[in-house]
Amino acid sequence: MHSIDTVVIGAGHAGVATSHALTAAGVEHVVLERGRIGERWLSERWDSLRLLTPNWMSRLPGWEYGGPDPDGFMTAGELATYLGAYAGSFAAPVVHSAVHRVAVDSREGFRVVTDLDVWRAARVVVATGHCHRAVVPRGATDLSADILQLDPLHYRGPQSVAPDGVLVVGASSTGVQIAAELRAAGHDVVLAVGRHSRLPRRYRGRDIMSWLDVLGSFDRTVDELPARAARSEPSLQLVAGSDNLDLEVLHAAGVQLVGRFRGAAGATAYFADDLSSHVSDAERRMCRVLARIDALPPQGTGPTDAVDVRPVRVASGTGHLSLRERRIGTVVWATGFHGAWPWLEPPVVSHGRITQHRGRTAVPGLYTVGQRFQHRRGSSLIDGARHDVVDVVSDVVTARTHPRRLVPSGAA
Incomplete structure (x- = not known):
């Protein structure tokens, strides 16, 4: 003692x-x-x-x-x-x-x-x-037993998944990074997109984290942001380095984008018809942040002109997907932690x-x-x-x- x-x-x-x-x-x-x-x-x-x-x-x-x-x-x-x-x-x-x-x-x-x-x-x-612990939707228990299910705490890399296609659920930082890695490794990837936050990795010659630091974004307190939605905002769609990683980049790489995961029955996954609305909401929030950056006085040396950030153009997501017909053998739940x-x-x-x-x-x-x-x-x-x-x-x-x-x- x-x-x-x-x-x-x-x-x-x-x-x-x-x-x-x-x-x-x-x-x-x-x-x-x-x-x-x-x-x-x-x-x-x-x-x-x-x-x-x-x-x-x-x-x-x-x-x-x-x-x-x-x-x-x-x-x-x-x-x-x-x-x-x-x-x-x-x-x-x-x-x-x-x-x-x-x-x-x-x-x-x-x-x-x-x-x-x-x-x-x-x-x-x-x-x-x-x-x-990883947050896993209730519908996960309704998937066929022969479909491998992983969360980010147990995913180590492309070697962790089955050799065929992968459904990644969740499009915040973890989901987009895993989807990009699996696609680069040659897997057919479908990404289920829910509420997410988007910002460019670099803007006007500086890393976006530097701009957020200047804006004081990380110092805003619970008293200043009392709304539950603001306090539980998803992590940014970012990857380390100088490259952007967003839904536009993933779509161009061949990742299929669908709406929010709603549930499953055997080898069929169901998705909400909300892909466009989630993308639009993320665009509006991003534009508000970039406008605040553009309104700042010059910050030392380097480019000062605003940089165009391409909007994400996506087609309407499918309402359901047969994982067996698509030859998807793994689902990765990138749906948060608690x-x-x-x-x-x-x-x-x-x-x-x-x-x-x-x-x-x-x-x-x-x-x-x-x-x-x-x-x-x-x-x-x-x-x-x-x-x-x-x-x-x-x-x-x-x-x-x-x-x-x-x-x-x-x-x-």
């Missing part, structure tokens, strides 16, 4: 950033990690994946990219190495141990049970991210999210970092943790001198 002030769970970017801030504040703590630092990037990402944010956006508390390619894009393995170097720079107290249970202990604060030991802590910070914390006993999880405000849950002493839209639009980005850890660690420091009453385990 160990006693310590704070336990941080997870040694990804959010957990290590929290550890850095706790170290700077003089708070005794430990970081519990089931695997390697950055484990999810090493074991739950496809082989060709690169970050969608350029290297200069990998800013963490007391740490930033100092390599030769600030405008490049790290692979998943390179990011894990980057996080390992960050943790080593301040001797982060990482203990490689899987958490099995977190419960409120009325005497000590929390009891954290791992596969190696038990920790008693006054405070716990859950920093395991929000992409634990969090899962089965080991977390305090009742703070709802609909795949930890209910919190600026990292603080309703249970005194229980915090989280790295949630999607935790407080800012960019909270779940590597770059966003540096803001949210300030809120959490400031509260930890305050709570050490002004403790609040604990909520018993099982209380609302």
Whole structure:
């Protein structure tokens, strides 16, 4: 049995950033990690994946990219190495141990049970991210058993799928990247398109992330964007590098575009007649963002004229598709993720999210970092943790001198 002030769970970017801030504040703590630092990037990402944010956006508390390619894009393995170097720079107290249970202990604060030991802590910070399980539509269970079904956590590359055609469901960043990779490998690919966001990779001589940073888009808070739709907007259709990857590019490469997946019966998949409306909605949102960029004053040197972005021209999608006749043997569900914390006993999880405000849950002493839209639009980005850890660690420091009453385990 160990006693310590704070336990941080997870040694990804959010957990290590929290550890850095706790170290700077003089708070005794430990970081519990089931695997390697950055484990999810090493074991739950496809082989060709690169970050969608350029290297200069990998800013963490007391740490930033100092390599030769600030405008490049790290692979998943390179990011894990980057996080390992960050943790080593301040001797982060990482203990490689899987958490099995977190419960409120009325005497000590929390009891954290791992596969190696038990920790008693006054405070716990859950920093395991929000992409634990892939969201799979209910209709997936109605597909024939002979059709291989994969999600992005289990897809590693074209070698993962059957040798014939593939249906990819979901047209945000993950779906379009997987569809492009499979098409380039020679597979017949059908892409089911739902609500999505489109922006060019580069605009007026700069990476789009640079423009969004200048606009302050990632700093907009839940108070400024209260609508649920705005807070759950899909990730951008982007790929690392300088090339655009959108529906127009995929269509030109031979990918068939259909509407939103509605369900299945055996070897038949059904789609909504909404392809054109989703494309039009994405175009309108993109044009609003580009107009804001065009209204900015000149930003240093480089091209200043607006660049034409081609509209996506698509035919109406089919209402149904016989996967057997089309020789489609695999469906890849690129339909999003949600969090899962089965080991977390305090009742703070709802609909795949930890209910919190600026990292603080309703249970005194229980915090989280790295949630999607935790407080800012960019909270779940590597770059966003540096803001949210300030809120959490400031509260930890305050709570050490002004403790609040604990909520018993099982209380609302």
